[in-house]
Amino acid sequence: QNVSTEETALLMYMLLKNLGVRDEELEEEATRAVLQALMVKRLGARKESVSGSGESGKGDSDKWASQQQ
Numbered sequence: 001q002n003v004s005t006e007e008t009a010l011l012m013y014m015l016l017k018n019l020g021v022r023d024e025e026l027e028e029e030a031t032r033a034v035l036q037a038l039m040v041k042r043l044g045a046r047k048e049s050v051s052g053s054g055e056s057g058k059g060d061s062d063k064w065a066s067q068q069q
Contacts, residue, residue: 006033 003011013030016023 006037009033 010030010033013026016026
């Protein structure tokens with residue numbers, strides 16, 4: 001449950017690779033899927049940081065202060 005199609009495909013690719021099945025086209029597709037997933041996560045993190053920057057700086061400094069303790 002809660003596993004995306006891309007994650008399922010990558011898991012299947014890893015299983016096939018561990019079983020000794022090698023396919024250059026499949027490896028290229030898996031690499032593309034991993035890179036795309038990383039870009040989506042990175043863009044999501046940027047959007048969160050940009051939307052959070054509109055708040056007062058006090059909340060951010062409190063967050064850092066609590067982490068330092």
